[in-house]
Amino acid sequence: MAVSASLTPTFAWRGERLGRRLPQLLLxxxxxxxxxxxxxRAALGVNPWDVLHQGLREHLGGSIGGWVTLTGAAVLLLWIPLRQRPGVGTVGNVxxxxxxxNLTLHLVATPAGWAARAGLLAFGILLNGxxxxxxxxxxxxxxxxxxxxTGLHRxxxxxxxxxxxxxxxxxxxxxxALGGSAGVGTLLYALAIGPLAQFFLRWCTVPESDRMG
Known part of the structure; x- marks a missing residue:
């Protein structure tokens, strides 16, 4: 699937149909x-970025959430040579x-039994895609x-x-390498998220004709 530069955000808000795009973004x-x-909660391995955040915390202290923010800011610097532009979704991500x-962690506990945890992991990876x-x-x-x-793709x-x-x-x-902990779920996520993201983008991308009123 080819993803064109039109996946980058637009700032020409006048006349756009945001009735679908904003709810889809928030969802x-x-x-x-x-x-x-x-x-x-599946407790079978966190995603690769959280393994990195754990390793950074081990060496430099701070919180996982703090390192999520700091690494996100660092990654944004890599957008500059790629000519990527931040948008509403970029801010909303933060x-x-x-x-x-946090809300989901409050509502969902780690299930008992390996099979239930494996099912929760699989559902979490699919939902992430x-x-x-x-x-x-x-x-x-x-x-x-x-x-x-998307910038590297383009x-x-x-x-x-x-x-x-x-x-x-x-x-x-x-x-x-920094001391973060990984598990079978970490490897499964790393291998599955690329194909899943490509598959769901094919079905979820708002058509170009939907962008204008």
């Missing part, structure tokens, strides 16, 4: 935060994900990490599947 971000929490994750397709497909700006993925022409998988594996190895 995608909320589901993304919830999926992160579900994977954590504001919504943490709140949705859907959430990625929803909020990027709203065309209001990807989050820092997903913007890196710059290199490589598939989203290849780029996303490469990013996740690189982050995972760096996190493990």
């Amino acid at each position: 995608g971000l909320g589901l993304y935060g919830a999926s992160m929490a579900l994977m954590m 504001l919504v994900l943490g709140a949705a994750m 859907l959430a990625t397709g929803l909020y990027i497909g709203a065309r209001l700006g990807p989050g820092p990490r997903d913007g890196l993925m 710059k290199t022409g490589w598939s989203l599947r290849l780029i996303r998988t490469g990013i996740e594996l690189t982050v995972l190895l760096a996190g493990i």
Whole structure:
């Protein structure tokens, strides 16, 4: 699937049909935060970025949430040579994900039994792929990490599947080297999220004709 530069956010708000795009953005971000929490509650391995955050905390202190923010800001700097532009979705990524994750962690406990935990993990990974397709497909700006993925795709022409998988594996190895903890769920997420994101973007991206009134 080719993702054109039209996935980058637009700032010409006049005449746009935001009745679909804004709710889709908020739903995608909320589901993304919830999926992160579900994977954590499965207790079979966090996603590669959280492995990195754990490693940074081990060496430099602070909180996981603080490192999520700091690494997000650092990734945004990588947007500059890629000519990516932040949008509403970029800001929403910072504001919504943490709140949705905390709420889900409050409501969902780690299930008893390996089978139930494995099922929760699988559902969390699938939900994360859907959430990625929803909020990027709203065309209001990807989050820092997903913007890196789409920017590299546009710059290199490589598939989203290849780029996303490469990013996740690189982050995972760096996190493990720093002392972060990984598990079978970490590896499954790193391998599955690229194909899932590419599949759901095909179905969730708002058509170009929907952008204008």
